[in-house]
Amino acid sequence: MIKKIEHLGIAVQDIEASNALFEKLLNTSPYKNEVVEREGVLTSFFQVGESKIELLQAIHEDSPIAKYLEKNKQGIHHIAFDVDDIYAEMSRLEKEGFVLLSPEPKPGADGKMIVFLHPKSTNGVLIELCQDAQR
Ligand code: CO
Numbered sequence: 001m002i003k004k005i006e007h008l009g010i011a012v013q014d015i016e017a018s019n020a021l022f023e024k025l026l027n028t029s030p031y032k033n034e035v036v037e038r039e040g041v042l043t044s045f046f047q048v049g050e051s052k053i054e055l056l057q058a059i060h061e062d063s064p065i066a067k068y069l070e071k072n073k074q075g076i077h078h079i080a081f082d083v084d085d086i087y088a089e090m091s092r093l094e095k096e097g098f099v100l101l102s103p104e105p106k107p108g109a110d111g112k113m114i115v116f117l118h119p120k121s122t123n124g125v126l127i128e129l130c131q132d133a134q135r
Contacts, residue, residue, distance in 0.1 A: 002089065006082035006112075006130050007045070007052035011065050012074050015057035019044055022053060030055075034109045041065050043109045054080070054109065078116070080128035086113055089129055098122065107133065 012018040015033075023029055030044040040063025046053040056077060058066035068077060083089045086105050094100060099118035108114035112130040119126045 001084050002129075003082045003084060005051050006080045007054045008076055009054045009056055009078040009080060009126075009128070010075065011068050011072070011077040012055050012057050013069060015042055015044060015055055018055050018057075018074075022046055022055065026053070032110060035059065036107075036109045038106065039064065039108070041109075045110055052110075078126040078128050080114070080130050083129050083131050086115060086129055086131040090115055093117065093129075105129075105131070 010018070019030055026046050026048060028046060030046050032043075032045045034043050034045075035041070036043060037059075040058060040060050042057045042059050044055045046055075056065050058064075058069065060066065065077070090100055090105070099121040101116040101118055105113040105115045108128075108130060111133050113133045114128050114130045117127040117129070
């Protein structure tokens with residue numbers, strides 16, 4: 001089951017400058033900064049009610065965020081849905097014709113197991129499914 005929008009991912013050029021901007025906007029500090037080596041990103045997270053904002057900056061040129069920012073301006077990069085059973089949702093969505101970007105969930109930032117859906121199957125929107133890894 002898809003439970004809620006867990007976070008919105010925003011691709012940024014300069015996470016320090018963006019942290020300062022979102023601190024002013026949301027009137028709160030990021031509760032976490034975390035490097036995810038395998039995704040080539042530095043992230044920061046802001047809590048907004050029951051959802052979050054995730055800022056993403058590339059840490060090297062091969063990062064998906066670096067590639068995204070070669071073609072796009074800074075802005076909303078993905079929508080992440082909180083799911084109660086990531087394997088069940090992957091199987092359900094694959095049967096519905098959505099294209100998964102990896103056959104297995106991967107460890108993501110903020111203690112989650114994550115998988116992405118290819119934007120070609122979702123009206124151009126990169127979608128992440130995430131589930132708490134501890135459960
Ligand atoms: Co995300």
